[in-house]
Amino acid sequence: xxxxxxxxxxxxxxxxxxxxxxxxxxxxxxxxxxxxxxxxxxxxxxxxxxxxxxxxxxxxxxxxxxxxxxxxxxxxxxxxxxxxxxxxxxxxxxxxxxxxxxxxxxxxxxxxxxxxxxxxxxxxxxxxxxxxxxxxxxxxxxxxxxxxxxxxxxxxxxxxxxxxxxxxxxxxxxxxxxxxxxxxxxxxxxxxxxxxxxxxxxxxxxxxxxxxxxxxxxxxxxxxxxxxxxxxxxxxxxxxxxxxxxxxxxxxxxxxxxxx
Amino acid sequence: xxxxxxxxxxxxxxxxxxxxxxxxxxxxxxxxxxxxxxxxxxxxxxxxxxxxxxxxxxxxxxxxxxxxxxxxxxxxxxxxxxxxxxxxxxxxxxxxxxxxxxxxxxxxxxxxxxxxxxxxxxxxxxxxxxxxxxxxxxxxxxxxxxxxxxxxxxxxxxxxxxxxxxxxxxxxxxxxxxxxxxxxxxxxxxxxxxxxxxxxxxxxxxxxxxxxxxxxxxxxxxxxxxxxxxxxxxxxxxxxxxxxxxxxxxxxxxxxxxxxxxxxxxxxxxxxxxxxxxxxxxxxxxxxxxxxxxxxxxxxxxxxxxxxxxxxxxxxxxxxxxxxxxxxxxxxxxxxxxxxxxxxxxxxxxxxxxxxxxxxxxxxxxx
Numbered sequence: 120x121x122x123x124x125x126x127x128x129x130x131x132x133x134x135x136x137x138x139x140x141x142x143x144x145x146x147x148x149x150x151x152x153x154x155x156x157x158x159x160x161x162x163x164x165x166x167x168x169x170x171x172x173x174x175x176x177x178x179x180x181x182x183x184x185x186x187x188x189x190x191x192x193x194x195x196x197x198x199x200x201x202x203x204x205x206x207x208x209x210x211x212x213x214x215x216x217x218x219x220x221x222x223x224x225x226x227x228x229x230x231x232x233x234x235x236x237x238x239x240x241x242x243x244x245x246x247x248x249x250x251x252x253x254x255x256x257x258x259x260x261x262x263x264x265x266x267x268x269x270x271x272x273x274x275x276x277x278x279x280x281x282x283x284x285x286x287x288x289x290x291x292x293x294x295x296x297x298x299x300x301x302x303x304x305x306x307x308x309x310x311x312x313x314x315x316x317x318x319x320x321x322x323x324x325x326x327x328x329x330x331x332x333x334x335x336x337x338x339x340x341x342x343x344x345x346x347x348x349x350x351x352x353x354x355x356x357x358x359x360x361x362x363x364x365x366x367x368x369x370x371x372x373x374x375x376x377x378x379x
Numbered sequence: 380x381x382x383x384x385x386x387x388x389x390x391x392x393x394x395x396x397x398x399x400x401x402x403x404x405x406x407x408x409x410x411x412x413x414x415x416x417x418x419x420x421x422x423x424x425x426x427x428x429x430x431x432x433x434x435x436x437x438x439x440x441x442x443x444x445x446x447x448x449x450x451x452x453x454x455x456x457x458x459x460x461x462x463x464x465x466x467x468x469x470x471x472x473x474x475x476x477x478x479x480x481x482x483x484x485x486x487x488x489x490x491x492x493x494x495x496x497x498x499x500x501x502x503x504x505x506x507x508x509x510x511x512x513x514x515x516x517x518x519x520x521x522x523x524x525x526x527x528x529x530x531x532x533x534x535x536x537x538x539x540x541x542x543x544x545x546x547x548x549x550x551x552x553x554x555x556x557x558x559x560x561x562x563x564x565x566x567x568x569x570x571x572x573x574x575x576x577x578x579x580x581x582x583x584x585x586x587x588x589x590x591x592x593x594x595x596x597x598x599x600x601x602x603x604x605x606x607x608x609x610x611x612x613x614x615x616x617x618x619x620x621x622x623x624x625x626x627x628x629x630x631x632x633x634x635x636x637x638x639x640x641x642x643x644x645x646x647x648x649x650x651x652x653x654x655x656x657x658x659x660x661x662x663x664x665x666x667x668x669x670x671x672x673x674x675x676x677x678x679x680x681x682x683x684x685x686x687x688x689x690x691x692x693x694x695x696x697x698x699x700x701x702x703x704x705x706x707x708x709x710x711x712x713x714x715x716x717x718x719x720x721x722x723x724x725x726x727x728x729x730x731x732x733x734x735x736x737x738x739x740x741x742x743x744x745x746x
Contacts, residue, residue, distance in 0.1 A: 241519075242408040242469070243453070243504065243548065243589065244708070244723075247669070250605070250628065250645065260586035260605040260628065264546070264563045276501075 122252070125226060129234035131254045132157075137238075138262055148269025151235060151341055155348040158227060159356075166356060170305060174362065175212045182206075235341045239267055239275040267341070274341035288336050290343035295332030297350035302327055303367040305357050407469040410669075410708035411721045411728065412455035412506065417714050419480070421464060422721060422742075423452035424728050428466050429744060430480060430490075433717055436731060436740035442466070442478060444487035450474075455506040455550070459528060463493050465514065467503025475503060475516055475524075475535075496526060496535040506550040508558065510572055513538075515558055517547035523560065525575070539575050543568050549591045549632075552600075557614060559600055561588035567602055567612060567619075579617025584610055590631035590671070593640070595654070603629025603642060609652070623652050627667070631710060636674035639693065643668020643681055651679075651695060660695035670710035673718075675734065680718060682707035688720055690736060701736040 136157075137150040159166075179185050185206060192199035207213070240246040246264065253259040267275040272290070279286035302324040335343040357363050412423035419439065422429045426446035430439040443450060451470035458464055463477040474497045478490040501520035508515040514526040525539035545564030552559050557569050557578060565588065566581035586605030592612075593601040600612040601622060609629060611622035627646025634641045638654040645667040651659040666685030673680045678690040678698050684706050690698040705725025712719045717731040717739060727741035 241546075244408040244410060246587075246589070247630075247645075247708075260607065263587050263605060266564075 121230075125230035126233050126237060127252050127254075129230045130237050130249070130252050131257060133234050133238055134253065134257055134262060134265075137265060138257060141262065141266075145269035147238070147265050147267055147274055147341070148272070148344055151274070151344045152348050154231070155345050156352065158231060159349065159352045162227065163356065166353070167360070170357060170360065170362070172213065173305070175210075179206070179210070179212065231345060232342060235345060236339060238265060239339055239341060240264060241267075241275045241339075269341075269344070272340045272344075274344065275339050277335075277337060278340035278343060290340055290347070291332045291335035294335040294343050294346045294350070295328040297347055297354070298331045299324060299328040300368065301350045301353045301357075304354060304363045304365065407451040407453055407502070409453040409469070409504070410706075410723050412453055413709050413712050413719060413721045413729075414456050414458060414506075415712045415714055415719060416458060420712065420719050420729065420731075421456040421458075422729050423454060423456050423466060424721070424744070425451060425453075427744065428452050428456055428464075428478075429728075429742075431729060431742050433714060433719075433731070436729070436742045438742070438744070440480075440483055440488050440490055441744070442476075442489050444484075444489040447472070454503045457506045457509060457550075459509045459514070461528060463528075464490070465507050465509070465516075467505075467507070467516065467518075469502040469504055473497075473499055473502045473518070475499065475507070475526075492533075494533050494535050496524065496537070498537060499524060501546070504546075504548045508551040508553060510553050510555075510558070513572070515551050515553075515560075515572075517549070517551060517560055519546040519548070521545050521547065521562070523547065523551065523558075523570075541570060541575055543581075548589045552592055552594050554594055554598065554614060559592050559594070559614070561590070561592060561602060561604075563587050563589065565604065565606075567592065567600070567610075569614065569617070582610075582612060582617060582619045584619075586628065590629065593633045593635055595635055597654075601633050601635070601640060603631070603633060603644075605629075607644070609633065609640070609642065611656075622656055623650065623658070625650065630669045631671040634672045634674050634679070636679065636693075641672045641674070641679050641681070643672065643683075645669065647683070649681060649689070649691070651693075662691065662695055662697070664689050664700075669708040673711045673713060675713060675715065675718075677734070680711050680713070682709075682711055682720060684708065686722060686725070688718070688732070688736065699736040701732065701738075703730055703738075 133154050136153050137146055140146045140149055188202040237249055240249040267273050272278045278290045280289050331346055414421050418433055420431045420433055427441040429441050432439055449470045449472035450468045453469050454467045456464050456466045464480050465477050467475045474495050476495050477493040479493050480490050482491045499518040499520055501518055504519055505517045512529045514528055516524045521544050523541040524537040526535045527538050543562050545562040547562055549561045558572050559569050561567050565584050565586055567584055568581045570577050584604040588604040590603055598614050600614055601609055603609045605628040607625045607628055608621050609623040610619050612619045625644040626648050627644035629644050640652045643649045647663055647667050648661055649664055649668055650661045653659050664683045665687050666683035668681055668683055670682055678692050680690050682688045686704045686707055688701045688703055692698055703720050703722055705722030707722045709721040719731055721729050727743045729742040731739045733739055
């Protein structure tokens, strides 16, 4: 089921893009970039909805009425939930609007990752599985195996650049930095010191770069190309909405000025 | 700090572990390599290479003594004329090692290393070719490394590095003068075993060729590929002609017996072609045929991905069929008394059968 509806279509789409540019140097790297752009364009409305929802929830944390009911009904969870729902309705906020798009995108991200790994097929059994994943429209015999070279990288292997006898994981660093920038930019300012959502965002902005950087360090560099492209597109998308919080990139920049 | 703050990071870390689990980063996604002499069968299966006594399936030793995630073995071990067993790792530590199976470390009961070669840039999927005093070792970094078997060095340096430009998954073959090898970028290469120069340009096979070429007695080479055909090459001139078209991709090399060529394809066909290119017969077993067939005195043996082993006579009649279980991709081997089968995803890693197909013993590595 997962293979049929997610991995096979993704793998075939990726290889179809690859087949269009098979004679271009670094074709598979470009195919991953184009594929990521395509996925980002298709999921653009979902991303926009997620950002909008997250922003609304964050703004709600600074709302005086919201803060008041938190204090007032701190010991009555049922009443608190009723009051929260009332405020959601009044302000037209869907509390799930920020997490639902993420849930929908999660299989896409996993599928894309698996499609990249499957396409690279660096071992015999993987190649056998790849051959069976491909639709008849593709000239599989001519395409396989893919040329995994892209710029200085072998997309089937983790990337390092040897500098002064030390293997510098360039892509892993770029992945971590772009993930950090993206998460910081999309993090709204908060004036509420008890804002749990902001605290969680802060934690995530540290964990996520480290985690994705670790992936980039460990897994095939084709995945890093996907992460970087996706991050840059995410930054671009948010910048285009005019809500990017560039001050967040500076230390202590995630606080809004409080009224005296 | 409140516990909720760590809920989302925890979910992300769990997702990361899930991704890690499905990446196969530590393990190599392939089937075992197998070879034998008259008394011992050598199985390269994941973290270890095992030496197993042919008569009863008893494990004689394993290398390395303790599993190491960086060492993974799938390439068929190769027995050199000097008694060395040459094995290559497809793990992150891609070393080629020559073991001395006759000398075991008293403490670990693991064979001593005669020499190691660690200069290759990538994994070893193919077995090496030993020709007189030279080892021709093809690596997935696209190079055939030529090592001197007799230089006495414990840490080998390549005497020559022949760059063929694409991953090499197949064991080379030789007619004594020239070495022939296929590369995954669809080419068949030839080079002189002494001067390493090519007598003719690489031949485009039209598809990837993960299997070894077969050298016929008349000097012709037979090479199958993902182009769904078997190509015959005149080794003197480098002229290639289509010998046979197949319904599916051809993964492994063919086997020649008398004047008949036997091979299978991934669409689940098994063919017998006369050397004049005429189809003698074909049958459809219960699954794709990945490994090469094995010619025994009374019949031809081959295995299918569906886990069956077939013995067919020279006229294409099935003599017997046995369901071994799991999935069989590895080419069977035999000492003319036992038939050895190494399935994947089966209850055991290796089974020995008599020549009627009945199982004599099975081998499951102890933890």
